Amino acid sequence: MGYVAIRGGGTAIKGSLEALEALRAAEADEGTALSLNTIEHQLRLLTSRILSEGGLYHPPLAALAIKQMQGDTLEAAFALRAYRSTKPRLLTTPVQETEGMRVIRRISSAFKDIPGGQMLGPTTDYALRLMRLELADESPEVFRGIAARFLADTPSEALPQTFPKVVEALRRDGLLPASPPGQGEPFDITREPLVFPIPRSAVLASMARAETGSLLALAYSNMRGYGDVHPTIAELRVGYLPVLLPHPVTGEPVEAGEVLMTECEVVAMYESDEAGAVPVFTLGYGACFGHNETKAISMAVLDRALQKGMKDGPSNPSEDPEFVVLHVDGVDSMGFANHYKMPHYVTFQSDMDRLRTTQIKAEQKKSAQKKGQPE
Amino acid sequence: MNEPSPSTLRRDWPRLLLTLPAHHFSAALREIKEQCQVVDLALPQAGLALLQLRDGALAEPYFIGEIPLARAVVRVTDPEGRQSEGAAQIMDDRAGLARDIAICDAVLAAGLAGEELIHALLTQGTRLRAQIDAERGALLTRTRVDFSLLDGVSEGNDL
Numbered sequence A: 001m002g003y004v005a006i007r008g009g010g011t012a013i014k015g016s017l018e019a020l021e022a023l024r025a026a027e028a029d030e031g032t033a034l035s036l037n038t039i040e041h042q043l044r045l046l047t048s049r050i051l052s053e054g055g056l057y058h059p060p061l062a063a064l065a066i067k068q069m070q071g072d073t074l075e076a077a078f079a080l081r082a083y084r085s086t087k088p089r090l091l092t093t094p095v096q097e098t099e100g101m102r103v104i105r106r107i108s109s110a111f112k113d114i115p116g117g118q119m120l121g122p123t124t125d126y127a128l129r130l131m132r133l134e135l136a137d138e139s140p141e142v143f144r145g146i147a148a149r150f151l152a153d154t155p156s157e158a159l160p161q162t163f164p165k166v167v168e169a170l171r172r173d174g175l176l177p178a179s180p181p182g183q184g185e186p187f188d189i190t191r192e193p194l195v196f197p198i199p200r201s202a203v204l205a206s207m208a209r210a211e212t213g214s215l216l217a218l219a220y221s222n223m224r225g226y227g228d229v230h231p232t233i234a235e236l237r238v239g240y241l242p243v244l245l246p247h248p249v250t251g252e253p254v255e256a257g258e259v260l261m262t263e264c265e266v267v268a269m270y271e272s273d274e275a276g277a278v279p280v281f282t283l284g285y286g287a288c289f290g291h292n293e294t295k296a297i298s299m300a301v302l303d304r305a306l307q308k309g310m311k312d313g314p315s316n317p318s319e320d321p322e323f324v325v326l327h328v329d330g331v332d333s334m335g336f337a338n339h340y341k342m343p344h345y346v347t348f349q350s351d352m353d354r355l356r357t358t359q360i361k362a363e364q365k366k367s368a369q370k371k372g373q374p375e
Numbered sequence B: 001m002n003e004p005s006p007s008t009l010r011r012d013w014p015r016l017l018l019t020l021p022a023h024h025f026s027a028a029l030r031e032i033k034e035q036c037q038v039v040d041l042a043l044p045q046a047g048l049a050l051l052q053l054r055d056g057a058l059a060e061p062y063f064i065g066e067i068p069l070a071r072a073v074v075r076v077t078d079p080e081g082r083q084s085e086g087a088a089q090i091m092d093d094r095a096g097l098a099r100d101i102a103i104c105d106a107v108l109a110a111g112l113a114g115e116e117l118i119h120a121l122l123t124q125g126t127r128l129r130a131q132i133d134a135e136r137g138a139l140l141t142r143t144r145v146d147f148s149l150l151d152g153v154s155e156g157n158d159l
Helices: A009-024 A036-042 A044-054 A059-068 A073-084 A133-137 A140-152 A166-172 A200-208 A212-224 A293-312 A321-325 A330-339 A345-372 B010-018 B023-035 B095-110 B115-141 B147-153
Strands: A089-092 A102-107 A232-246 A253-271 A280-289 B037-054 B061-077 B083-090
Touching: A036 A044, A036 A059, A044 A059, A044 A073, A044 A212, A044 A280, A059 A073, A073 A330, A089 B061, A102 B115, A140 B115, A166 A232, A166 A253, A200 A280, A200 A293, A200 A321, A200 B061, A212 A293, A232 A293, A232 B037, A253 A293, A253 B010, A253 B061, A253 B083, A280 A293, A280 B061, A293 A321, B010 B083, B010 B095, B010 B115, B023 B095, B023 B115, B037 B095, B061 B095, B083 B095, B095 B115
Parallel strands: A089 B037
Antiparallel strands: A102 A232, A232 A253, A253 A280, B037 B061, B061 B083
16 A cells, blocks of 8 residues: 545645634624733733743734634744744844843742842732632723722832842852853854753753743652752842843944843752862752743753753753753644644554564464464 | 933933834924935844843853844934934834834934924833833832831741
């Protein structure tokens, strides 16, 4: 049996796309098409996820991808990546320092009195996981007044927009290794193939656009016991990072815009130094576009685990750069899993032929053994 | 409440102008383009930029992802023959918007004809920016943790 030609596939595919679109609009007369603004603001954490997994900070397009893919995060990230691949790259920014982030949330589980203080910001950390049934039938008037009331009820107190980083205080106290700023050119995962061993910058870039659940699963494996990172969050911050680019005429840094991002530094247990140096804590780092704390924390835990793996050799999967980096990308892994839906008629036909031949041989062997046996 | 004054620093102008919806520019820019000669010193472009950050653990640079970027460089000559070069690099998809902001930059930098129109835009942008900053500030002010209360109630029993 050879290649199986299919007739009528084109019509079926066209119909499937129309069926998909029909289900998107199945509310009919009662429905209203979602505006991108609504998705971007009311589903802001979902939008954040697509921004980071798509690897492109473009909130309106992330919202469009969510709408187009009907909430499928993997497909939405795929669409955003496909979009970015069609655009020319105009430049690489100078290194941006995240101390300049305009913070909306900042916490530490290492110290209560961090320089500048802790601000919980917008978080579900302390929310009861009980259904708020009143949201099921929310009046437009009440909805529109929520943000205005929040602002009106806020005392006018001018707090700074930027804050010093907690790890720098630990560094000054000699509890962390001194880290002179690295100068090397980072690895560009969008232009260069990953050939192992890879530099840490490639690991960080891969994890920054990794699928949240995949990062969480591997980090969880380490925290639960297949590893030894017991992290303390030195600082978790969410805020808007101004992107500064040199003015083409004056050369002076000018703000091109800002990027909402989440950043986390975790402190892990100190290591004794065989060379006799003073022992210090070790650090892990995580960051991603948008507001996604689970991702930033997971990335920081994995960064710390992978630093150990790269130094001493991996003793569990989460310390192995190849295992982690090649299995956390949502577009890659989703694509591989879903390609099994594509026709495999020829390979399966071959599998069946081999099975039937093996079955015949097994029957023949059995018969021969029976004949050879004494009655 | 006093009206905040717009920044006179060139590095702040794009940020303030970008706070405004693009259609706010159209009337002012139309007038300036009618009065002045605008020459593109580089083709206005829209595309992406690779965003490079420094990590907070080992201070190594890495790429977190890409951002949209539009840019333009122009020379503006006003009716009195005064010339100025202006430029813009903005996080946006619209090369035309970058060109408009580059024109504003050139006009403001040398006080060319139409400067007052751009100043009016900067004032609007400053007002909107202050509103955004107040909204973000409220997220901090309303959620600042006061650990002194914890110390007073349960000394040495913090979580």
